[in-house]
Amino acid sequence: MKTDVLAIYALPLIAAFLFYVVSRARRTKKDAATLQESLESGLTEPPSLHPEFDTSVCIGSGACVAACPEQAVGMVHGKAQLVNPSVCIGHGACAAQCPMDAIELVFGTERRGVDIPDVAPNFETNVPNLFIAGELGGMGLVHKAVEQGRNAMQTITQRPRSKHMLDVVIVGAGPAGLSASLAAKEHGLRFATIEQEDALGGTVYHYPRHKLTMTSPMRLPLIGKVKLGEVRKEALLAFWTDIVERAGLEIEFCNRMLSIEPRNSGFHIKTQKRDLDATHILLAIGRRGTPRKLDVPGEDLPKVSYRLIDPEQYRGQHVLVVGGGDSAVEAAVAISEITGTVVSLSYRGKAFNRIKPGNRKRLDTAASESRLRVLLESNVLNITRDKVTLKHDNRKFTIANDAIIVCAGGVLPTEFLRSLGVQISTHFGKTTQVPAARPKPRLKSRSS
Numbered sequence: 386m387k388t389d390v391l392a393i394y395a396l397p398l399i400a401a402f403l404f405y406v407v408s409r410a411r412r413t414k415k416d417a418a419t420l421q422e423s424l425e426s427g428l429t430e431p432p433s434l435h436p437e438f439d440t441s442v443c444i445g446s447g448a449c450v451a452a453c454p455e456q457a458v459g460m461v462h463g464k465a466q467l468v469n470p471s472v473c474i475g476h477g478a479c480a481a482q483c484p485m486d487a488i489e490l491v492f493g494t495e496r497r498g499v500d501i502p503d504v505a506p507n508f509e510t511n512v513p514n515l516f517i518a519g520e521l522g523g524m525g526l527v528h529k530a531v532e533q534g535r536n537a538m539q540t541i542t543q544r545p546r547s548k549h550m551l552d553v554v555i556v557g558a559g560p561a562g563l564s565a566s567l568a569a570k571e572h573g574l575r576f577a578t579i580e581q582e583d584a585l586g587g588t589v590y591h592y593p594r595h596k597l598t599m600t601s602p603m604r605l606p607l608i609g610k611v612k613l614g615e616v617r618k619e620a621l622l623a624f625w626t627d628i629v630e631r632a633g634l635e636i637e638f639c640n641r642m643l644s645i646e647p648r649n650s651g652f653h654i655k656t657q658k659r660d661l662d663a664t665h666i667l668l669a670i671g672r673r674g675t676p677r678k679l680d681v682p683g684e685d686l687p688k689v690s691y692r693l694i695d696p697e698q699y700r701g702q703h704v705l706v707v708g709g710g711d712s713a714v715e716a717a718v719a720i721s722e723i724t725g726t727v728v729s730l731s732y733r734g735k736a737f738n739r740i741k742p743g744n745r746k747r748l749d750t751a752a753s754e755s756r757l758r759v760l761l762e763s764n765v766l767n768i769t770r771d772k773v774t775l776k777h778d779n780r781k782f783t784i785a786n787d788a789i790i791v792c793a794g795g796v797l798p799t800e801f802l803r804s805l806g807v808q809i810s811t812h813f814g815k816t817t818q819v820p821a822a823r824p825k826p827r828l829k830s831r832s833s
Contacts, residue, residue, distance in 0.1 A: 412450075412459070412460060413459075413460050413461065413462075413463075415459075416450075416459025416460050416461055416466075416468045417459075417461050417468075419456075419459060419468045419469050420459065420461055420466065420468040420469075422742075423468065423469055423470060423471070429470055429471075430470060430471070430494060430496070430497050430738075430739065431467065431470040431471070431473045431475075431494065433473075433475045433492070433499075433523065434475030434477070434490055434491070434492055434523060435457075435467060435470065435473045435475055435490070435491065435492075436449070436458065436467060436473075436477075436479050436480055436488045436489070436490055436491075437467075437488070437489050437490075437491050437814060438464065438465050438466060438467070438487055438488055439487045439488075439489070440464045440487075442485050442486070442487035443464050443465050443483075443485060443487040444484070444485055444487075445460060445463045445464055445465065446483075446484055446485075447460060447465075448482040448483060448484060449465050449479035449480070449482055449483050449488060450465065450479075451482070452478040452479050452481070452482040453478060453479050454478075455469070455472045455473060456469060456472070457469045457470065457472050457473040458473075458479050465479075465483075465487070465488070469742070471739070471740070471741050471742065472741055472742070475490070475526060477490050491812065491814045492523055492812035492814075493811070493812040493813045493814055494813065494814050495813055495814055497813075498811040498812060498813045499523065499811065499812050500799055500809050500810070500811050500812075501522065501523040501809065501810055501811075501812055502517050502521065502522055502802055502807050502808070502809050503807070503808040503809065503810055504516075504517055504522055507536060507537065507539075507540040508522065508533050508536060508537045508540075509537070509540065510807045510808070511806070511807065511808045512805060512806045512807055514544075514651070514652070514664060514665045514666070515652075515665075515666050515668070515805065515807065516537040516540075516541075516665065516666065516667040516668065517667075517668045517669075517807075518530060518533035518534045518536075518537050518561040518562075518565065518667060518668075518669050519533060519534065519557070519559060519560060519561025519562070519669045519671065520559070520561070520671040521668055521669065521670055521671060521798075527560045527603065527621075528602065528603040530559065530560040530561035530564070530669070531560050531561065531563075531564040531603045531604075531605060532564075532603065532604075533561055533564075534555075534560070534561035534562060534563070534564035534565035534566075534568065534667070534669060535564045535565065535567075535568045535604070535605075535606055537565060537667050538553070538565050538568035538569050538572060538574065538606075538667075539568065539572075541553050541569075541574065541665050541667075542572040542574065544664075544665075546574075546575075546664065547650070547651065547664050549649070549662070550649070550651050550662035550663050550664055551575045551576055551577055551661060551662065551663040551664070552569070552574040552575045552576055552663065552664055552665060553565075553569060553574055553576045553663055553664070553665040553666065553667060554576065554577050554578075554579065554652070554654050554661050554663040554665075554666050554667070555569065555576060555577070555578040555579070555667045555669060556579055556642050556654075556666065556667065556668050556669060556670055557579075557580060557668065557669035557670040557671065558578060558580035558582075558636050558638075558669075559669060559671055560625075561667075561669035562578060562580070562667070562669035563625060563628065563629070563634075564605060564606065565578075565667050565669060566578045566634050566636070567605055567606040567607045567608065567628070567632055567634070568606040570606075570607065570632060570633075570634065571606040571607050576663075577637065577661055577663075578634065578635070578636045578637065579636075579637045579640045579641075579642060579656055580636055580637065580638050580639075580640065581639070581640065581641040581642070582638065582639070583638050583639050584622070584638065605628065607632050608628060608631070608632070611624075637656075637658065639657075640656050640657050640658045640659075641656060641657045642654060642655075642656050642670075643655045643656060643657065645666065645805060648662065649662070650664065651663055651664040651665075652664075652665075652666050654666065670798065676691035676692075676791065676793070676794075676795055677791075677793040677794050677795055678691075678791065678793075679707065679765050679791060679793070681765050681766060681767060681768060682767050682768065683767055683768030683769055683773075684768055686768060686769075686770065688768075688770075688786075688787060688788045688789060689768065689788075689789045689791065690788070690789070690790055690791070691790070691791050691792070692712075692790070692792070693712075693715075693716040693719065693720070693790055693792075696716075696719040696720045696722065696723050697723060699720050699723060699726055699787075699788055700723050700724060700725055700726065701724075701725035701726065702725075702726060702727075702787035702788055703726075703727045703784070703785045703786050703787045703788075704720050704726055704727070704728050704729070704786075704787065704788045704789070704790065705728075705729050705730075705731060705765075705773055705784070705786055705788070705789045705790070706720070706728065706729070706730050706731070706789075706790045706792060707730075707731045707732075707765060707789065707790070707791045707792065707793060708732065708791065708792030708793050708794075709732035709733070709734050709737055709738075709739060709740075710739050710740065710792065710794065711739070711740050711741055711744050712792040713730065713732070713790075713792035713793075714730070714737065714740050714744045714745075714747075714748050715744060716790055716792055717729075717730040717748070717751075717757055718744070718747045718748060718751050718757065720790075721751045721756040721757040722751075722756070727785075728756065728757050728758065729757075729758040729759075729760055729784065730748075730757060730758070730759050730760065731760045731763045731764070731765060731775060731777075732759075732760070732761055732762075732763065733762065733763065733764050734761065734762070735761060735762055736761065760775065760777050762777065762778065763775050763776065763777035763778075764776050764777075765789075766781065768786075768789065771785065771786065771787070772784065772785060772786055773786040773789060
C-alpha cells in the first residue's frame with residue numbers, strides 16, 4: 386500500500402524532473418548553436434550597455450535567460466552567457482532577476498572601448514550644476530532616458546534658485562530632454578528647452594520611415610505611467626507630439642547651442658537665436674553628433690545626405706549607400722524594395738561584422754534577388770552630379786548615381802565635453818559606477 390502511495394506521488398515528480406532536464410538540454414544545445422553562429426559571423430561586440438557574468442558565482446538558475454526578451458542571454462555548460470551580443474539593448478532585466486548578483490552591467494569590451502562621460506547617480510557631471518542624461522551618457526533606451534531626465538530635474542528642484550536667471554536650460558528634445566522638460570514644468574522651475582532639429586524625438590527622429598522600436602513602460606511627469614511596447618517610428622513621434630501639446634511645453638526648435646561658459650555662479654549659453662543664463666544645464670543631445678563625412682570632392686552636392694527619411698523618394702533612381710552598420714544596411718534594403726531603384730552598398734571593411742542577424746538575412750536576401758549590389762572593401766573617391774567614382778578590389782570604376790546616403794556614424798561631441806571640463810572615461814568592460822566626489826575643474830568656452 387505504501388509503495389502504491391509513493392508511486393502516485395513520485396511519478397509526477399519524476400516526470401516533471403525529466404521534462405525539466407530534457408527542456409534544459411534542448412535550450413542549452415540551442416544557446417550553444419546561437420553562440421557559435423555569433424562567433425562565426427563576427428557578431429561578438431555588444432553595441433552598448435551589456436551584462437558580464439561572474440561564472441564563479443552563477444548557479445545556472447536561468448532566471449536571467451527568462452528575463453531577456455531579445456534572447457541575447459543563454460545557458461552554455463550550465464552557466465549564463467551572452468550568446469547573441471549584437472541584439473543586446475542594455476535594459477538590464479537580466480541583472481535585476483539574477484538571484485546571486487552574478488551579473489554586472491558594463492560599457493565596452495576588452496577589444497572595443499566606449500567613451501562615456503562620468504556622472505554621479507543623480508546624473509550630474511564633475512562640473513557642478515552640469516547634468517547629462519540619455520544617449521550622450523551611454524544609455525539609448527527610451528525608458529531609461531526618460532528616467533534620467535526626470536531624476537536630474539528632481540535634483541535641481543532641491544537646490545537654491547536665482548532670481549536673475551533661469552533654473553535650467555535643457556539642450557535636446559529627445560526622450561531625456563522631453564521628460565526633463567515635463568518634470569521642470571511639474572516642479573515649477575523656470576526653464577528653456579532648445580533643439581537644433583526642426584522636430585522633436587532625438588535619435589528616433591533620424592530613424593527611417595516605419596522603423597520598429599521597442600519601449601518598456603515608463604513614468605512621465607505630468608502624464609503618469611505609459612506603456613507603448615513595440616511601435617513604429619511615426620507612432621512614437623506622434624505620441625511625443627501629443628504629450629508636448631497636452632502639457633503645453635514650449636520648445637525652441639531649429640535653435641542650436643553654440644557655446645557654454647561660466648558666469649555669475651551659473652552658465653551663459655549662446656544659441657543661434659538668443660543668449661540664455663541659467664544656474665543649471667542638462668545636456669540631452671544624443672551621441673550621433675555631427676555626421677561623419679567622407680571628405681571627398683563633390684560631397685557638398687545636394688544629392689548627398691546623411692540619413693534616410695523616406696525610401697519612396699528614391700523611386701526610379703540610382704542610389705549609393707555608404708556604411709557598414711545597421712543603419713546603412715537598413716537604408717539600402719529599404720530603398721531596394723522600391724520599384725525602379727538601382728541600389729549599391731559600399732563598405733570599406735571585409736565583412737559586415739556589426740549588424741544584427743535579422744539585418745544580415747534581409748541583406749543576403751536582397752543581394753541574392755539582385756535588388757542590391759554589395760561592394761565590400763570599397764571607398765568613394767569622387768562625386769559628380771550624375772556619377773560617383775569608387776575604388777574597389779584595387780581598381781577604380783564609375784557608376785551612374787542620382788543620390789548618396791552616408792551612414793558612417795557621427796563625430797561625437799567628446800572634445801566639446803572635455804573643453805567644458807567634463808571628465809570622460811573609456812570603458813573596456815569595466816564597472817559603470819564612478820566616484821561621487823570629484824574636484825571642481827576650470828571651465829573653458831568652446832563652440833560645438
